[in-house]
Amino acid sequence: MVSAGLLDATVQGLITGAVIAGGALGLSLIYDIAEVPNFAHGDMITVGAYLALVFNNPAAIPFLPAFGSVPFALAAVLGVALAGGLGAAYELAIFRKFRHRDADLITMVIVSLGLALVLRNAVLFLVGSKNIQYRTQSVVTTDFDFLLTRGGVTVVTTQRRAGELVTTGEWGYPWWLVVAGLLAAVGVGYAIFALYREEEDFTTVYLVPPRILGAAGSVATVLLVGAFVRLGPQGTDYVLGTRIGLNVKHITILAVVVAAMFVLNVLLKTTDLGRAMRATADNTDLAEVRGVDADRVQLVVWVVAAMLAALAGILTGWFATNLTPNMGFALLLPIFAAVILGGISSPYGAVAGAMIIGLSMDVGVYLIPGSSTYRVAIAFVILIGVLLVRPDGIWGDV
Amino acid sequence: MAVADFVITLLTFVAIYSLFGLGLNLKFGFTGLIDFGHVAYFMIGAYVTVVLTMPAGPAGYGGIGGFALPALFGALGPLGSFLGWVLGVAGGMAAAALVSLAVGIPTLRLREDYLAITALGIATILTTVVNDEEWLFNGPFGINTVHAPLRDVFPVGLGDFTLNMAVFGVLSLAAFGLLGYWIARVFRRRGRRGRAVLGVLVPLVAVWYFVLPTLSGGTVELTRNALWLFDPTAGPEGGMDYDRFVLLLSLAALAGGYWLVERTINSPYGRVLRAIREDEDVPRALGKETFRYKIQALMLGSALAGAAGALWAINIGFIAPDQFAATITFYAFTAVIVGGTANNRGVILGTAFFWGVRNGTRFIDVPSQYSIQLAAARLMLIGVVLMLVLYYRPEGLLGEQEYEIPLPSRDGSGGTDDV
Numbered sequence: 001m002v003s004a005g006l007l008d009a010t011v012q013g014l015i016t017g018a019v020i021a022g023g024a025l026g027l028s029l030i031y032d033i034a035e036v037p038n039f040a041h042g043d044m045i046t047v048g049a050y051l052a053l054v055f056n057n058p059a060a061i062p063f064l065p066a067f068g069s070v071p072f073a074l075a076a077v078l079g080v081a082l083a084g085g086l087g088a089a090y091e092l093a094i095f096r097k098f099r100h101r102d103a104d105l106i107t108m109v110i111v112s113l114g115l116a117l118v119l120r121n122a123v124l125f126l127v128g129s130k131n132i133q134y135r136t137q138s139v140v141t142t143d144f145d146f147l148l149t150r151g152g153v154t155v156v157t158t159q160r161r162a163g164e165l166v167t168t169g170e171w172g173y174p175w176w177l178v179v180a181g182l183l184a185a186v187g188v189g190y191a192i193f194a195l196y197r198e199e200e201d202f203t204t205v206y207l208v209p210p211r212i213l214g215a216a217g218s219v220a221t222v223l224l225v226g227a228f229v230r231l232g233p234q235g236t237d238y239v240l241g242t243r244i245g246l247n248v249k250h251i252t253i254l255a256v257v258v259a260a261m262f263v264l265n266v267l268l269k270t271t272d273l274g275r276a277m278r279a280t281a282d283n284t285d286l287a288e289v290r291g292v293d294a295d296r297v298q299l300v301v302w303v304v305a306a307m308l309a310a311l312a313g314i315l316t317g318w319f320a321t322n323l324t325p326n327m328g329f330a331l332l333l334p335i336f337a338a339v340i341l342g343g344i345s346s347p348y349g350a351v352a353g354a355m356i357i358g359l360s361m362d363v364g365v366y367l368i369p370g371s372s373t374y375r376v377a378i379a380f381v382i383l384i385g386v387l388l389v390r391p392d393g394i395w396g397d398v
Numbered sequence: 399m400a401v402a403d404f405v406i407t408l409l410t411f412v413a414i415y416s417l418f419g420l421g422l423n424l425k426f427g428f429t430g431l432i433d434f435g436h437v438a439y440f441m442i443g444a445y446v447t448v449v450l451t452m453p454a455g456p457a458g459y460g461g462i463g464g465f466a467l468p469a470l471f472g473a474l475g476p477l478g479s480f481l482g483w484v485l486g487v488a489g490g491m492a493a494a495a496l497v498s499l500a501v502g503i504p505t506l507r508l509r510e511d512y513l514a515i516t517a518l519g520i521a522t523i524l525t526t527v528v529n530d531e532e533w534l535f536n537g538p539f540g541i542n543t544v545h546a547p548l549r550d551v552f553p554v555g556l557g558d559f560t561l562n563m564a565v566f567g568v569l570s571l572a573a574f575g576l577l578g579y580w581i582a583r584v585f586r587r588r589g590r591r592g593r594a595v596l597g598v599l600v601p602l603v604a605v606w607y608f609v610l611p612t613l614s615g616g617t618v619e620l621t622r623n624a625l626w627l628f629d630p631t632a633g634p635e636g637g638m639d640y641d642r643f644v645l646l647l648s649l650a651a652l653a654g655g656y657w658l659v660e661r662t663i664n665s666p667y668g669r670v671l672r673a674i675r676e677d678e679d680v681p682r683a684l685g686k687e688t689f690r691y692k693i694q695a696l697m698l699g700s701a702l703a704g705a706a707g708a709l710w711a712i713n714i715g716f717i718a719p720d721q722f723a724a725t726i727t728f729y730a731f732t733a734v735i736v737g738g739t740a741n742n743r744g745v746i747l748g749t750a751f752f753w754g755v756r757n758g759t760r761f762i763d764v765p766s767q768y769s770i771q772l773a774a775a776r777l778m779l780i781g782v783v784l785m786l787v788l789y790y791r792p793e794g795l796l797g798e799q800e801y802e803i804p805l806p807s808r809d810g811s812g813g814t815d816d817v
Contacts, residue, residue: 037514105510106432113728113732114784117781117784118778121773125770125774337515376522376526380523383516384504384519387508
């Protein structure tokens with residue numbers, strides 16, 4: 001019997017990081033372009049999660065007629081769209097007015113606190129404080145046992161079906177294949193990096209920075225080789241063994257967040273609107289002189305951020321299996337930590353910061369016994385440590 | 399329950415949270431430090447005071463202490479025991495100030511928004527530590543053996559029902575007289591709009607306090623409300639009960655805190671604090687160690703929050719980590735901003751407004767299954783009011799106060815710091 005170890009904590013940390021990243025993407029966008037440290041973002045996450053609930057499980061909401069239920073994925077899309085409308089509403093009704101008054105940063109912080117109070121209590125008012133769940137199919141977790149034996153690596157997958165532990169697969173990779181696979185990964189990664197890199201000058205804008213593309217290529221190679229080149233088991237008499245529990249939720253969350261990051265990146269870097277957004281972030285006055293409609297840019301920013309917040313909320317509610325009116329506010333601190341850590345100026349930075357925070361939370365809890373209630377505390381100790389050395393965050397104030 | 403009892407509970411709340419808000423106003427209003435972790439010092443003050451003053455090893459408590467300071471000085475009689483409690487409060491305030499020193503040294507160097515977020519994070523961590531480490535302060539079970547100073551002296555009476563009623567009655571009426579005099583003075587100083595507001599509000603409150611209870615409960619209710627210091631049900635002869643004492647104690651502490659903050663900000667020292675808020679480079683260019691000033695303002699504000707925590711503990715009689723959620727800080731920010739940032743009277747007004755809305759709505763009759771909805775609705779109302787005040791009256795209801803030593807303003811006429 002193999003137990004979960006550091007590798008499992010790392011994988012869990014990546015998933016936690018992905019959930020945080022979903023919120024951090026939107027928050028960094030607002031922080032950078034609208035220049036509002038938006039304390040209402042956490043509660044927008046809550047609102048988004050409940051908006052999807054309206055379609056997915058209306059019976060759980062007291063004042064709604066139970067008009068049936070739409071599939072979870074469709075409900076998520078509808079919820080995200082509605083959240084975008086809500087984002088537009090509060091930008092037009094609140095933040096635009098304060099911006100036209102040249103409100104300072106502190107005022108914006110307090111305004112967002114007021115909005116946070118309204119949003120959270122609107123959820124409490126309409127739904128109440130009980131725990132409710134989405135109506136989704138139950139998900140079966142597959143445990144991957146990795147055994148390092150004399151001959152190579154053996155993988156055994158097990159699932160719990162109707163209370164019984166069932167072995168669903170057993171295969172292995174001999175050492176030569178492991179080494180070859182890793183070499184191939186490094187080779188592919190470096191090849192992508194070298195081919196894709198251009199002569200840089202200050203106008204160079206990569207859609208995906210070559211270093212990240214190269215690393216992604218390496219990871220993809222390892223996964224592809226691992227998935228398709230499965231040889232016979234290399235024995236079960238292992239020297240080192242570790243277990244990773246994975247299910248469809250984990251994969252979906254990672255995939256959705258990576259996709260959201262990519263779409264946001266495409267929006268920012270290849271469209272005219274994205275150029276206007278980046279210009280506004282750099283210098284609003286200069287952008288307006290060049291004909292950028294700042295109000296329109298801000299509206300888009302708040303809508304996109306609200307949609308990203310809703311996405312994060314839906315993923316969180318699905319991952320944690322229940323929704324509470326406090327779920328978003330509880331996420332707010334790690335999200336802020338991620339955004340400050342990653343630098344507030346790029347979606348990649350926000351995701352990288354979120355991954356660092358998520359990993360430090362889960363790996364920290366694994367390495368320090370009895371610290372499971374200090375997950376957020378660990379993230380914050382890391383943030384404060386970084387801020388002590390670099391008071392403006394890792395990448396500084398851009 | 400007589401209206402007087404409700405008002406006493408409400409006023410005790412307002413006094414304690416005003417003291418808490420004064421500490422926040424010193425940090426945020428006068429020095430410009432956004433401390434989103436203010437509630438942590440409230441919690442530290444409450445816990446340290448309680449642990450210092452409660453008897454050693456009470457049943458069901460597995461944490462550090464208690465150190466029984468009042469029992470130690472109890473040999474000197476009731477006043478000695480009270481002195482022991484005051485020393486406990488001093489210990490709580492010192493602990494709050496020291497923790498804020500430790501928090502301030504790394505975080506005060508950050509830019510203002512990062513300061514706000516890290517302060518919030520540290521406060522959350524401190525609450526988590528108190529909640530999870532049972533060896534420290536009994537963890538989530540809290541402490542229910544809170545030492546109540548002078549508890550066994552009350553109800554205070556002079557031995558005879560009529561005498562009690564006469565003495566406390568005269569004192570109560572004197573308090574009303576003082577209040578009336580003060581309202582009249584404010585009324586005379588205000589402009590037309592202030593007079594209109596007072597002219598509507600004061601009669602309304604008077605009708606609610608005196609006339610409505612008389613209509614429903616007769617002269618007994620009227621007497622109970624008018625002679626508010628006297629509780630006829632406290633003991634066989636009646637007298638002043640403990641709740642009224644806690645109110646007086648809180649008001650005294652608020653008065654002390656108010657005086658302290660007023661003296662601080664009206665001194666040349668306070669002028670430096672305000673200069674730091676306006677533009678930190680200017681006092682620095684004049685050779686002021688601004689960092690030290692900021693740390694000191696932080697510590698003083700935290701000590702005031704600690705004192706408020708000590709009063710909170712005796713008012714509630716039971717403390718647990720979940721009473722000190724981050725939302726308490728946000729409520730205090732709302733109170734300070736609504737009443738008037740950088741205005742100590744505004745803090746009290748804003749706190750009264752906030753807790754009046756929160757606790758006063760209990761008179762609205764709703765079926766009990768809608769109690770969550772009512773609580774949520776009033777917080778939504780408070781959020782909306784906060785945003786409306788920020789937009790239409792960013793300086794708050796009262797605006798920034800006037801100083802004895804104003805910053806030099808552009809037209810040289812003195813007055814407030816507003817330019």
